[in-house]
Amino acid sequence: MGRAITIDVRWLRFAAWAFICLLILGAAVGGAALLILLGPKAPKGESKERYPTVRVEEAVVTTVQIMLDSQGEVVPRRRTSMTAEVVGKLTEVNRAFEAGETIEEGELLLQIDGADYEAALAAANSKLAEAELALQMEEARKTQALRDWEKLGNGRKPSDLVKRVPQLASARAHILAAQASVDKASRDLERTEIRAPYSCRIERTYVDYGAVVSPGMPLVDLVSRGAVEVRLPLSLEDYGYLKRDREGEVEDVEVTAEGSLGGKTVQWRGILLRSEEMVERSTRSINVVAEFDEPDVPPIGMFVKARITGIVVPEVVKVPRAAMLNDSEVLLVKDGRLEFRAVEVMRTEREVVIVRKGLRGGEQIVTTPPNAPLPGGRVEVLDGKEKEAGEAPGEDAPEEGPDGNAEEPE
Numbered sequence: 169m170g171r172a173i174t175i176d177v178r179w180l181r182f183a184a185w186a187f188i189c190l191l192i193l194g195a196a197v198g199g200a201a202l203l204i205l206l207g208p209k210a211p212k213g214e215s216k217e218r219y220p221t222v223r224v225e226e227a228v229v230t231t232v233q234i235m236l237d238s239q240g241e242v243v244p245r246r247r248t249s250m251t252a253e254v255v256g257k258l259t260e261v262n263r264a265f266e267a268g269e270t271i272e273e274g275e276l277l278l279q280i281d282g283a284d285y286e287a288a289l290a291a292a293n294s295k296l297a298e299a300e301l302a303l304q305m306e307e308a309r310k311t312q313a314l315r316d317w318e319k320l321g322n323g324r325k326p327s328d329l330v331k332r333v334p335q336l337a338s339a340r341a342h343i344l345a346a347q348a349s350v351d352k353a354s355r356d357l358e359r360t361e362i363r364a365p366y367s368c369r370i371e372r373t374y375v376d377y378g379a380v381v382s383p384g385m386p387l388v389d390l391v392s393r394g395a396v397e398v399r400l401p402l403s404l405e406d407y408g409y410l411k412r413d414r415e416g417e418v419e420d421v422e423v424t425a426e427g428s429l430g431g432k433t434v435q436w437r438g439i440l441l442r443s444e445e446m447v448e449r450s451t452r453s454i455n456v457v458a459e460f461d462e463p464d465v466p467p468i469g470m471f472v473k474a475r476i477t478g479i480v481v482p483e484v485v486k487v488p489r490a491a492m493l494n495d496s497e498v499l500l501v502k503d504g505r506l507e508f509r510a511v512e513v514m515r516t517e518r519e520v521v522i523v524r525k526g527l528r529g530g531e532q533i534v535t536t537p538p539n540a541p542l543p544g545g546r547v548e549v550l551d552g553k554e555k556e557a558g559e560a561p562g563e564d565a566p567e568e569g570p571d572g573n574a575e576e577p578e
Contacts, residue, residue: 218548219504219546219547219548220538220545220547220548221547221548221549221550222499222501222534222535222536222537222538222547222548222549222550223534223535223536223549223550224501224532224533224534224535224549225488225491225532225533225535226530226531226532226533227485227487227527227528227529227530227531227532227533228485228486228529229483229484229485229527229528229529230483230484230485230486231480231481231482231483231484232480232481232484232486232522233477233478233480234409234478234479234480234481234515235475235476235477235478236402236406236409236410236475236476236477236478237473237474237475237476238400238401238402238406238456238473238474238476239400239471239472239473239474240398240399240400240401240471240472240474241398241399241469241470241471241472242396242397242398242425242460242466242467242468242469242470242471242472243396243397243398243399243468243469244391244392244393244396244397244468245392245394245395245396245397245459246366246368246390246391246392247371247389247390247391247392248365248368248389248390248391249386249388249389249390250277250362250365250386250387250388250389250390251383251384251385251386251387252280252362252381252382252383252384252385252387253356253359253383254280254285254356254359254360254383255380255381255382255383256280256281256282256284256285256360256380256381257280257281257378257379257380257381258278258279258280258281258375258376258377258378258379258380258381259279259280259281259377260276260278260279260377261277261278261279261376261377262275262276262277262278264370265277265278265370265373265376265388266370266373267370267371267372267373268369268370269369269370270367270368270369270370270393271364271367271368271369271370271390272364272367273364273365273366273367273368274363274364275363275364276361276362276363277362277363277364277387277388278361278362278375278387278388279360279361279362280359280360280361280362280381281360282357282360285353285356285357285360286357288353288356288357289350289353289354289356289357291353292346292349292350292352292353293350295346295349296343296346296347296349296350298346299339299342299343299345299346300343300346302339302342303336303339303340303342303343306332306335306336306339307336309332309335310331310332310335310336313326313330313331313332314326314330314331317330362387362388364390365390366392367392367393367394368390368391368392368393369390369391369392369393370388370389370390371389371390371391372388372389373387373388373389374386374387374388375387375388391468394461394462394465395459395460395461395462395465396459396460396465396466396468397441397457397458397459397460398423398425398438398457398458398460398466398472398474399455399456399457400423400455400456400457400458400474400476401448401451401453401454401455402453402454402455402456402476403452403453404447404452404453404454405515406478407443407453407454407456409478409479409515410440410443410456410476410478410479411477411478411479418440418442418443418456419440420439420440420441421439421440421476421477421478422437422438422439422440422476422477423437423438423439423440423458423460423474423475423476423477424436424437424438424474424475425437425438425458425460425466425472425473425474426472426473426474426475427466427470427471427472427473429467434466436460436464436465436466436472437460437464438458438459438460438461438464439458439459440456440457440458440459440476441457441458441459442456442457443455443456443457444456444457456476458474458476481514481522481524484514484522484523484524485522485523485527485529486520486521486522486523487511487520487521487522487523487527487533488519488520488521488533488535489516489519489520489521490535490536490537491533491534491535491537492513492521493508493537495513496510496511496512496513497509497510497511498511498523498526498527498533498534499533499534499537499541500531500532500533500534501532501534501547501549502532504546504547504548504549505544505545505546505547506534506538506541506542506543506544506545506547507543507544508541508543509526509527510526511523511525511526511527512524512525512526532549534547
């Protein structure tokens with residue numbers, strides 16, 4: 169009698185699922201292989217060696233007008249703080265005695281009560297008259313004494329006392345003292361009137377009608393009208409580029425000041441007036457003074473930027489600051505290869521460097537140096553049209569895809 173074969177159902181299920189999974193995996197692998205075989209083939213081209221790209225600028229030998237930049241505050245040519253010279257009560261005040269008002273030269277600002285000074289002047293004049301009378305009387309006594317001496321002197325020479333020499337000297341001294349008292353009283357009376365020393369504008373007032381003032385007491389601050397000045401500091405290097413005459417004095421060159429008024433940039437033109445010829449210890453600079461005259465005058469107290477016309481320098485080359493290496497070298501391109509060139513820098517400005525020696529006209533200066541340039545290294549020169557301005561120099565441009573857009577690198 170034969171044995172019965174028993175098969176576990178769980179094993180049958182496992183075998184079935186394994187077969188299905190292998191079938192799906194085989195179908196996927198076969199489909200992928202078919203797609204690879206039937207897909208489009210990428211064209212094969214010869215590989216081309218790529219070099220770093222740079223931009224160049226042709227060196228041009230030219231003549232440069234040096235312009236010196238500075239800044240400073242606008243100040244008046246004169247500023248005066250007037251004080252009282254005599255004591256007294258203010259009895260009169262000019263109607264325009266207010267900050268900001270204009271006053272003409274010689275116009276009365278303040279009047280101090282002068283009654284006491286008029287009395288002092290009258291007393292001084294009285295003493296002067298008495299001294300003059302005393303001198304005349306002494307001269308008459310001298311004449312009479314000499315007559316008497318001729319009668320009683322028995323031919324002897326009269327002494328100084330007989331001729332009244334000391335008395336006359338004393339009388340003359342009394343006249344000088346009396347005259348000095350009159351002059352002082354006159355000056356004190358004049359000082360009761362406070363007048364404008366020049367055409368000015370009132371900057372600040374300290375007193376008003378009815379106040380009692382005393383010598384040394386501040387009354388008013390005045391600033392001159394008309395021409396104004398700007399004190400401009402220059403570095404020692406910039407100071408050497410100022411125009412000078414044969415005697416070595418700074419010439420009256422043009423100065424342009426610039427400031428903002430009402431949201432607009434306004435310019436004023438003036439001249440360089442003088443140089444202070446002293447080095448400031450704190451800033452190591454030398455101050456020059458520019459003058460701006462009417463009618464083109466910036467407001468007093470305004471902060472302005474200024475440009476001073478300096479000397480003219482012939483036969484130099486302007487090099488962009490980005491092209492400089494180590495402040496004294498530039499890169500040149502010759503026959504597609506890099507060359508280091510040492511140059512003599514005359515002046516460094518905001519955007520360019522003025523080179524005095526080391527460059528010749530027509531040489532190609534690299535304005536976008538590679539990251540690690542090597543002498544004799546091969547480079548590709550761009551003419552400015554091959555790449556957009558925003559593309560970084562020295563990098564290869566991404567290739568375009570079929571749709572015209574740049575492909576992303578893998």
